[in-house]
Amino acid sequence: MHGQHKDEAPVLNNPVPVRHPGRWVSAAIILLLVAGFLQSMFTNPNFRWDIVGTYILDVKVVQGVGWTLLLTVASMVLAIVLAILLAVMRQSDNPVFRWTSWVWVWFFRGTPVYTQLVFWGLVTVLYPAITLGIPFGPELFSYALSDPTKGLIPAILGLGLNESAYLAEIFRAGLKSVDKGQQEAAEALGMSKGKIMWRIILPQAMRIIVPPTGNETIGMLKTTSLVLAVPFTLDLTFATNALANRIYLPIPLLIVAAFWYLLVTSILMVGQHYLEAYYGKGVDNLAPAAVNPAAAKAAGAGDAQKSMKMDFPEESAR
Amino acid sequence: MTVTAEMPLVKIEGLHKYYGHHHVLRGIDMTVKQGEVSVVIGPSGSGKSTMLRCVNLLETISAGRISVGGQLIGYREVNGRLHDLKTKEIAAQRREIGMVFQRFNLFPHKTALQNVMEAPIHVKGQSKADAQKRALELLDRVGLGDRSGHYPSQLSGGQQQRVAIARALAMEPELMLFDEPTSALDPELVGDVLNVMKDLAKSGMTMIVVTHEIGFAREVGDTLTFMDGGVVVESGDPREIIANPQHARTKEFLGRVL
Numbered sequence: 201m202h203g204q205h206k207d208e209a210p211v212l213n214n215p216v217p218v219r220h221p222g223r224w225v226s227a228a229i230i231l232l233l234v235a236g237f238l239q240s241m242f243t244n245p246n247f248r249w250d251i252v253g254t255y256i257l258d259v260k261v262v263q264g265v266g267w268t269l270l271l272t273v274a275s276m277v278l279a280i281v282l283a284i285l286l287a288v289m290r291q292s293d294n295p296v297f298r299w300t301s302w303v304w305v306w307f308f309r310g311t312p313v314y315t316q317l318v319f320w321g322l323v324t325v326l327y328p329a330i331t332l333g334i335p336f337g338p339e340l341f342s343y344a345l346s347d348p349t350k351g352l353i354p355a356i357l358g359l360g361l362n363e364s365a366y367l368a369e370i371f372r373a374g375l376k377s378v379d380k381g382q383q384e385a386a387e388a389l390g391m392s393k394g395k396i397m398w399r400i401i402l403p404q405a406m407r408i409i410v411p412p413t414g415n416e417t418i419g420m421l422k423t424t425s426l427v428l429a430v431p432f433t434l435d436l437t438f439a440t441n442a443l444a445n446r447i448y449l450p451i452p453l454l455i456v457a458a459f460w461y462l463l464v465t466s467i468l469m470v471g472q473h474y475l476e477a478y479y480g481k482g483v484d485n486l487a488p489a490a491v492n493p494a495a496a497k498a499a500g501a502g503d504a505q506k507s508m509k510m511d512f513p514e515e516s517a518r
Numbered sequence: 519m520t521v522t523a524e525m526p527l528v529k530i531e532g533l534h535k536y537y538g539h540h541h542v543l544r545g546i547d548m549t550v551k552q553g554e555v556s557v558v559i560g561p562s563g564s565g566k567s568t569m570l571r572c573v574n575l576l577e578t579i580s581a582g583r584i585s586v587g588g589q590l591i592g593y594r595e596v597n598g599r600l601h602d603l604k605t606k607e608i609a610a611q612r613r614e615i616g617m618v619f620q621r622f623n624l625f626p627h628k629t630a631l632q633n634v635m636e637a638p639i640h641v642k643g644q645s646k647a648d649a650q651k652r653a654l655e656l657l658d659r660v661g662l663g664d665r666s667g668h669y670p671s672q673l674s675g676g677q678q679q680r681v682a683i684a685r686a687l688a689m690e691p692e693l694m695l696f697d698e699p700t701s702a703l704d705p706e707l708v709g710d711v712l713n714v715m716k717d718l719a720k721s722g723m724t725m726i727v728v729t730h731e732i733g734f735a736r737e738v739g740d741t742l743t744f745m746d747g748g749v750v751v752e753s754g755d756p757r758e759i760i761a762n763p764q765h766a767r768t769k770e771f772l773g774r775v776l
Binding site for chain 1: 574611613615616617619621624625626627628636637640669672686689
């Protein structure tokens with residue numbers, strides 16, 4: 201502030217910080233509660249930690265984790281593909297596409313996933329065969345429907361189609377969040393509709409889409425426990441329930457299931473972190489891209505980012 | 519598109535534009551010759567940006583015709599009746615026309631280099647190596663050879679706009695449209711962008727520039743068009759119009775911006 205003193209090192213203010221006694225009190229209360237709970241976990245014999253230990257790596261349990269993962273991944277992949285399609289259809293100039301997308305979301309979001317799972321389990325009863333032909337006329341082609349997968353395909357269809365309705369809305373919000381100027385700039389360059397969507401709009405929309413989709417994926421992991429409605433009977437919840445019913449000890453097997461669900465959720469959260477970093481590039485994540493090593497070198501490699509921020513403080517504030 | 523010396527590269531005839539009942543353009547006629555720099559000025563809401571956006575069909579044309587290089591923009595004429603072109607055909611016409619926006623509209627998820635390489639690779643089908651070589655040349659030309667690995671958010675507004683110019687030039691257009699290219703810039707960054715545009719004009723590029731930079735019009739412009747209320751009020755030699763405007767509205771506008 202005082203120009204004539206600019207060579208002297210300033211005396212730092214070093215103020216006395218505001219005290220927060222409430223933090224100490226609340227920490228003490230919470231620690232006490234946690235300690236009490238931990239003590240009960242180790243002293244209450246009803247937890248049956250020995251049974252937890254016996255079954256945590258049981259073949260049926262580990263296989264159940266595998267099936268649950270398969271159901272989660274397969275139904276999410278199906279849902280994501282459908283959701284992109286539905287979101288793009290919703291923005292289409294073609295009124296038939298817009299209307300179809302709207303009705304799809306209305307139906308699959310408007311009925312319980314449990315009901316849909318039961319329905320998909322009964323499809324082969326409702327339609328023993330698919331027949332292609334002229335309505336009320338001759339039959340051209342017929343295919344007998346059967347499910348050799350013992351409920352896996354109906355389960356994936358039920359979970360995936362239901363989820364697609366929710367994801368379609370998330371994708372639609374993501375696509376809408378991209379500035380209109382991006383579309384115009386790409387159009388002005390003569391890019392085709394498809395290229396504009398895949399190369400310009402969708403990658404930017406992903407920044408908005410990934411966090412809620414990660415949320416949905418973790419939700420799906422646990423929704424797979426409903427597949428007994430199909431019925432599909434190999435997933436983690438069914439496997440641990442079956443074991444619990446056999447030995448009349450539900451609590452240790454609930455702990456086994458909870459442990460595995462938490463473990464998988466934690467791994468998914470790590471994956472989501474990396475996905476967010478990838479799609480945040482240029483916006484949230486400003487690590488210099490390694491496209492052109494020569495240019496990166498010229499710009500001063502690792503220091504480039506720092507020095508750029510110094511040059512344009514108002515830009516980095518955005 | 520081949521153009522003879524006497525034929526104008528851009529011809530706008532009787533252009534009208536409605537937004538609902540709002541009559542934004544009320545019959546614009548304008549021609550731009552090959553290699554000419556045509557500067558368009560006017561108060562905000564005069565329709566100058568809308569007119570520019572009609573040239574590459576970012577706005578639909580309500581009435582009138584625009585042709586670039588002798589080719590009708592947006593339509594095919596069959597037996598005196600106009601037929602809308604397909605999206606693909608419109609995209610092909612746009613490849614010949616570069617556009618620079620007021621808000622730059624760089625792709626934020628791509629580096630400066632990737633922004634410039636995008637269209638040559640994915641529209642023209644150039645090899646990555648060729649596109650990169652050319653893109654680095656163009657970034658050099660706009661004075662940003664050392665910033666190729668930076669994302670738009672790491673560049674100042676003026677640098678972003680120069681990358682945007684390089685991106686448009688990478689398609690080797692016959693015509694460049696500038697929609698208020700310096701209006702969103704801090705005053706000290708305007709000069710660098712104008713210098714790039716001056717160099718471009720000197721190299722013989724045909725340009726239509728919508729701007730508030732009267733100095734640029736005087737120095738670089740071959741023609742100056744003053745628009746107000748959706749019509750062309752006055753058009754001619756920039757230095758003459760700026761020094762001696764014929765219409766009261768032109769006089770009033772120049773009095774306010776000079």
